Amino acid sequence: MKRKDRRKKKSMTKILLLLLVLIIGVIVYVFLNQKQADKKAENSVANIASKEKNTVSKNSSEKKVLLSKDENHLPILMYHYVTSNSDELPQDSNNIDIVAFENQLKALKENNYKTVSAAEAQQLLTKKEKLDNKLVWLTFDDGSVTMYTRIFPLLKKYNMHATSFIITDYVNNGQGGILTWDQIKEMKESGLVDFGSHTAQHFDLGLQTAEQQQEELLKSKSDLDKELNQNxxxxxxxxxxxxxxxLNIADKLGYKFGVLDPGRNGAIESDAKESDGLLMLPRYRMLDTTTPNDLLKMLEQSTVYNTENTIEK
Ligand SMILES: [Zn+2]
Known part of the structure; x- marks a missing residue:
């Protein structure tokens, strides 16, 4: 009888112990699970919050459009090439020394000017909306190789946009000192440079017959369209x-925006606006001697005008 009792007691203890382990196991399991669930909830809240933060900041930068009472004014700067002393290129009035040029870009950056892409410039000139009141369009004539060797690295350094006007036959003929299609394509793919026509052979169109002009404008456009897959x-x-x-031929061929040379054909230096005629947009000539201060003074009137032209909300 005693032995039987003892055996019974022993097995009871075993069962109790087993139950205890089981209970502890369940408690630990539930506790850990809860902790993980809490962590998950925390993470997803953090996720949503950070996603929301992203959307908010994204939206605010995307949607930050200012409304204008009247047409916008846009200063367009005319450059040709940028060289350093070591470059064997003509050091004429179309050339700007690389140090002077970088100082101009620095002045724009430090004073919060936004360099617009061609698409942004076009929007700005045709709509009563704008991204900012401090805007400038950098344009470079002739498609000099310094666009790639000197200017493009600085555009990347300061994250700035520019437009380059190409003489397409010069590129097709592999002319010295002129960009190649590969360099043009690389710059276009960067999103920092867009390209327009500077005709096929760089003749003074004002001295040509209508037939010659048609040929120059058409050939240049079709080469650029084909090479860059653009309109x-x-x-x-x-x-x-x-x-x-x-102007008639350009319009007929699908050119919507044309830029002038200050001092030629009665063109004066002033801010561009839609009422000038989109095919006759004035520009400012940039010189080697244009100091950062000269440049900022040049841009001041458009900033003042665009600020006053903004509809307060
Ligand atoms: Zn030119």
Whole structure:
């Protein structure tokens, strides 16, 4: 009887112990699970919060559009090439020394000017909306190789946009000192440089017959369209030469925006606006001697005008 009892007691203890282990196991399991669930909840809240933060900041930068009472003004700067002393290129009035050029870009950056892409410039000139009141459009004529060797590295360094006007036959003929299609394509793919026409052979259009002009504008556009897979709609008249035929032909061929040379054909230096005629947009000539202060003074009136032209919300 005693032995039987003892055996019974022993097995009871075993069962109790087993139950205890089981209970502890369940408690630990539940506790750990809860902790993990809490962590998950925390993470997903953090996720949503950070996602929301992203959308908010994204939206605010995307949607930050200012409304204008009247047409916008846009200063367009005209450059040609940028060299350093070591470059064997003509050091004429179209050239800007690389140090002077970088100082101009620095002045723009430090004073919060936004360099617009061609698409942004076009929007700005045709709509009563704008991204900012401190805007400037950098344009470079002739497609000099320094666009790739000197200017493009600085555009990347300061994250700035520019537009380059190409003389397409010069590129096709592999002319010295001129960009190649590969360099043009690489810059276009970067998103920092867009390209317009500077005609096929850089003749003064104002001195040509309508037939010759048609040929120059058409050939240049079709080469750019084909090589860059784009619909070229910007024209820069070589040496600022143009006449009424030029404007009619450009319009007929699908050019929507044309830029002038200050000092040619009565063109003066001023901010561009839609009422100038989109095919006759004035520009400012940039010189080697243009100091950062000169540049900021040049841009001041557009900033003042655009600020006053903003509809307060
Ligand atoms: Zn030119």
């Amino acid at each position: 070229t709609d910007m024209i820069c008249y070589p040496a600022g030469g143009y006449n009424q035929d030029t």
